[in-house]
Structure formats: C-alpha cells, structure tokens
Amino acid sequence: xxxxGMVMNVKTCLGCKACMAACSQWNQTPFxxxxxxxWRTRITELEDGEFPEVQRRxxxxxxxxxxxxxxxxxxxxxxxxxxxxxxxxxxxxLCLGCGYCIEAxxxxxxxEYEKEDLEKDEFYFGEDARHHQVHIDKCTFCxxxxxxxxxxxxxxxxxxxxxxxxxxxxxxxxxxxxVNTGEAKPLGEYLATKPKVYYIK
Amino acid sequence: xxxxxxxxxxxxIAIYLFFGGLGGATMALGIVGELRFNKGKWFGxxxxxxxLALLSFGLLWLVLDLIDPFRFLLAFWIKGIGSSWIxxxxxxxxxxxxxxxxxxxxxxxxxxxxxxxxxxxxxxCGFGVTTYTGLLLNANVGIPFxxxxxxxxxxxxxxxxxxxxxxxxxLAGKNDHESEHxxxxxxSFDIFLISLELLVLxxxxxxxxxxxxxxxxxxxxxxxxxxxxxxxxxxxxxxxxILEAYASMKENSKGIAAFASALVLFGGFLLRYLIIWAxxxxxxxxxxx
Numbered sequence: 001x002x003x004x005g006m007v008m009n010v011k012t013c014l015g016c017k018a019c020m021a022a023c024s025q026w027n028q029t030p031f032x033x034x035x036x037x038x039w040r041t042r043i044t045e046l047e048d049g050e051f052p053e054v055q056r057r058x059x060x061x062x063x064x065x066x067x068x069x070x071x072x073x074x075x076x077x078x079x080x081x082x083x084x085x086x087x088x089x090x091x092x093x094l095c096l097g098c099g100y101c102i103e104a105x106x107x108x109x110x111x112e113y114e115k116e117d118l119e120k121d122e123f124y125f126g127e128d129a130r131h132h133q134v135h136i137d138k139c140t141f142c143x144x145x146x147x148x149x150x151x152x153x154x155x156x157x158x159x160x161x162x163x164x165x166x167x168x169x170x171x172x173x174x175x176x177x178x179v180n181t182g183e184a185k186p187l188g189e190y191l192a193t194k195p196k197v198y199y200i201k
Numbered sequence: 202x203x204x205x206x207x208x209x210x211x212x213x214i215a216i217y218l219f220f221g222g223l224g225g226a227t228m229a230l231g232i233v234g235e236l237r238f239n240k241g242k243w244f245g246x247x248x249x250x251x252x253l254a255l256l257s258f259g260l261l262w263l264v265l266d267l268i269d270p271f272r273f274l275l276a277f278w279i280k281g282i283g284s285s286w287i288x289x290x291x292x293x294x295x296x297x298x299x300x301x302x303x304x305x306x307x308x309x310x311x312x313x314x315x316x317x318x319x320x321x322x323x324x325x326c327g328f329g330v331t332t333y334t335g336l337l338l339n340a341n342v343g344i345p346f347x348x349x350x351x352x353x354x355x356x357x358x359x360x361x362x363x364x365x366x367x368x369x370x371x372l373a374g375k376n377d378h379e380s381e382h383x384x385x386x387x388x389s390f391d392i393f394l395i396s397l398e399l400l401v402l403x404x405x406x407x408x409x410x411x412x413x414x415x416x417x418x419x420x421x422x423x424x425x426x427x428x429x430x431x432x433x434x435x436x437x438x439x440x441x442x443i444l445e446a447y448a449s450m451k452e453n454s455k456g457i458a459a460f461a462s463a464l465v466l467f468g469g470f471l472l473r474y475l476i477i478w479a480x481x482x483x484x485x486x487x488x489x490x
Contacts, residue, residue: 010487044487044488046486046487059487059488061487061488070340070341070342070343073281073284073285073340074281074284074285074286074287074340074341075281075285076276076278076279076280076281076282076285076287076288076291077275077276077278077279077280077281077288078278078280078281094275094278094280095272095275096267096272096273096275096276096287097267097268097269097272098266098267098276098287099209099210099266099268100285100287100340102209103207103209103210103341103343103344103480104340104341104342104343105343106342106343106482106483106484106485107343107484107485107488108205108482108484108488112268113268114268115268115269133269134268134269134272135268136268187485187487187488188484188485191342193342199487
C-alpha cells in the first residue's frame with residue numbers, strides 16, 4: 001500500500017507539451033475534440049509579474065487526487081472511489097454521466113467522454129480502443145502502468161524533470177523529501193481538499 | 202485566482218430544478234388544502250397527482266442532461282448516499298412518489314387515518330424535494346456563489362411561492378366557499394413568501410458583496426443582466442408582490458391574482474436558470490491562465 005503523489009516543478013517545465021501528447025496516446029483522451037481537445041493533463045501558458053519583471057511560465061495541471069475529494073463525495077453511484085494507493089479512480093460501469101463531479105472539482109480536472117469521442121477513439125485506435133462506454137474521464141496516474149512497474153506516461157516523457165512521481169509515505173523518495181521540506185506546496189490549500197499533487201513555483 | 206464561468210449545466214438542469222421544486226411544493230400545499238382546509242378528496246388527489254406529474258416532467262430533463270440518457274437506471278444505485286445530494290435526492294423523490302401515490306389511493310378509498318399519515322409523509326417528501334434542489338447546487342465547493350447556506354433557503358422559498366402561484370390558478374376557477382377561503386389563504390402565504398424571497402435575496406447579495414472574487418463576479422454577472430434585474434426582480438418578484446397585495450384587498454380580483462401567479466412562475470424559472478448561469482469557478486491561479 002502506497003500513497004502516490006506528484007510534484008510539478010513549474011521552474012523546469014519547458015512547455016513542450018510532450019506530457020499531453022504521451023498521456024493522450026496512452027490513455028486515448030479526446031485530443032480530437034473541438035476547442036483544443038479534452039485532456040487529462042494540460043500545460044497552461046502564463047505571463048506572471050509586471051513590466052519589466054515579466055516572466056513567461058508553463059503551468060502543468062492534472063487531477064490532484066485529493067484525500068478529501070469533492071468529486072468523490074458528490075458521486076451518487078459510488079463510481080468515483082479512492083483505491084488502496086490513494087489514487088482517485090472512476091468505475092466506468094457505474095458512472096451515471098451526470099457531470100456532478102465536474103461541477104464539484106475545484107481543479108477543472110474532469111471532462112465528459114461522449115458518444116462522438118467513443119467513435120473517434122475507435123476510428124483512431126481501432127482494435128486497441130480503450131473506451132467503450134460514455135463516462136466522465138480524468139487522470140488515473142496511469143494506474144495500469146503502475147501495475148506493470150512503469151511510471152505514469154506524462155512523468156516518463158517529461159524532458160525537464162518537471163514531474164516527479166512517487167510514494168508520499170516513503171520518506172526516502174524524492175517526492176516525499178520535496179513535500180516534507182515544504183519546498184513543494186499544494187494548490188488551493190484553502191479549499192481543504194488535501195491534494196496529493198504539489199507544486200514548486 | 203482564475204475565474205471561469207461554468208457552462209456544463211444550463212437550461213436542462215434549470216428546467217429540472219424549477220419543475221422539481223414546483224412539483225414538490227404543489228403536492229405539499231395541495232395536501233395541506235385537503236387535510237386542513239377541507240377541500241375535498243378530489244382536490245387532494247388532483248393536486249398530489251399534478252405535483253408528481255410536474256416532478257416527472259422535471260426529471261425527464263435531468264435524464265436528458267446525462268451524457269447517455271439510457272444510463273439513467275444507474276441513478277437507483279445510490280451507493281453515494283452518505284454524501285451525494287443526487288443520491289439523497291433520488292431517495293427523497295422516490296419517497297414523494299411512494300407516499301404521494303399511497304396518499305392518493307387512501308384518499309380515493311377514503312381511508313381516513315392512513316390518508317392522514319401518508320399525506321404528512323408525502324408533504325414531508327415534497328418539502329424535501331424543494332430544499333434538495335438548492336442543496337444539489339450547494340455541494341459544489343468549486344463554485345463559491347452556489348456554496349452558501351442561503352441558496353437552499355432561497356430555492357425552498359421560491360419553490361413554495363411557485364407552488365402557491367400554481368394553486369391559485371387551480372383555485373381561481375372555483376367559486377365555492379372552501380375554495381374562496383383557501384384561495385385567499387394561499388394568496389396571503391404567497392405574499393409572505395415573495396417578501397421573504399426578497400429579504401433572502403438581499404441577504405444573499407449583501408453576503409456576496411463581501412465575498413471572494415468568484416462570488417463578486419457571479420453577483421456582478423447577475424446584476425448586470427437585464428434578465429435578472431428587469432425579468433426576475435421586477436417582473437418576477439416585485440410586480441407580482443404589488444399585484445397580489447392589491448388583489449388581496451379587493452373583491453373579485455382573482456384575475457389579477459392569477460396574472461400575478463403567471464409572473465411568479467416565470468420568475469421562479471428565471472431565478473434557477475440565472476443562478477446556474479452565473480456559477481463561476483474559482484480555480485487556483487495557473488489552471489485556466
């Protein structure tokens with residue numbers, strides 16, 4: 001039993017979006033959707049500061065896998081659950097598709113996997129298509145890759161070492177050291193959601 | 202903070218919230234009319250069935266809002282009942298149907314004690330439906346304008362006001378003594394409810410004034426939208442309040458009260474649609490750019 005989490009180092013994110021490409025290929029997220037696609041992980045381009053101290057930064061986001069997950073508490077059927085390793089997952093067979101979890105998530109981490117997305121998934125991936133029913137979709141920390149001893153696809157592909165994944169309960173892990181020293185902090189602490197994704201800004 | 206207006210929920214959910222609240226309130230008020238105002242068994246049966254029909258019509262829109270409406274049966278799998286207001290709402294709605302229909306059957310067969318108990322239980326569930334429509338939005342922590350204790354109160358008061366409006370329509374065509382008496386009781390109750398709704402709204406916006414950025418933005422969106430200020434506040438609240446108050450002091454003024462009722466119903470729907478429309482997410486900075 002672990003307590004998986006991720007640290008995003010905004011200082012070293014290059015904005016190459018290889019994480020988005022890797023995730024969308026592995027998890028077959030609707031990159032084809034209108035208005036820029038639907039993604040489990042995104043890179044938002046920011047301009048921070050005021051002239052002449054202006055900085056262009058790339059801000060990676062993902063499901064925060066909250067310990068006090070609003071999405072899980074509003075789910076009427078129990079489709080959203082937390083597994084033994086602290087990963088917030090969705091049982092697609094139980095997902096009603098009401099969108100209540102999308103409205104309850106304060107991190108914009110969820111989207112609808114609609115009928116037309118299923119058709120496109122089959123069109124692009126053929127027999128390897130992984131989505132067979134409409135549901136709400138989100139990051140799973142690539143739980144299937146973890147079971148095979150691999151890192152999540154976004155972490156494995158990150159060239160700037162901007163994504164550090166590991167067990168928060170293992171004091172010797174790189175992620176635990178970053179979190180325990182206070183160098184990495186969660187987003188929106190005031191929300192009391194207790195995210196397991198932390199940021200170095 | 203990154204402020205983003207929500208677009209996932211819209212007309213369909215607003216229609217559901219409106220008809221759900223209206224149906225629950227109509228059933229509850231109708232049963233009061235039959236049990237306490239001696240309106241007769243057919244009035245009780247008619248209003249209970251009308252309430253359930255309105256609730257069913259509302260539920261249809263909720264089902265249509267699902268990604269795949271054919272998955273609606275999963276809604277009966279209420280495993281999330283410990284914390285989810287959709288699951289709890291399903292239980293309340295099922296209670297409204299079960300006790301509502303048992304009340305109708307008891308009223309039809311004139312089983313007095315059983316009818317009374319089923320009537321009270323159906324009333325309780327009808328009341329529950331009106332409040333739950335507010336609690337449903339209230340649970341969304343990411344949208345601070347919804348995440349306030351004032352919203353369920355506002356929706357409950359508004360739902361009962363629309364229920365009164367509908368009952369006034371039903372009663373306007375009847376001239377017997379009991380109907381006249383109940384009409385004026387409902388009219389007075391609606392005047393009280395509209396006044397209360399105005400007070401709750403004032404408290405809501407006064408609270409919003411000192412709220413965080415998302416709350417302020419939601420309030421600003423509403424106050425700068427003529428549909429809210431002119432459509433809802435003036436035509437949906439203040440005008441019917443004045444008209445009903447005027448009608449309550451005049452003889453043979455049911456026509457005016459019925460017209461005011463139409464405005465109340467129009468306002469009730471606008472309120473729900475606009476509150477949903479004005480939902481603004483307050484994301485931590487970086488999520489939306």
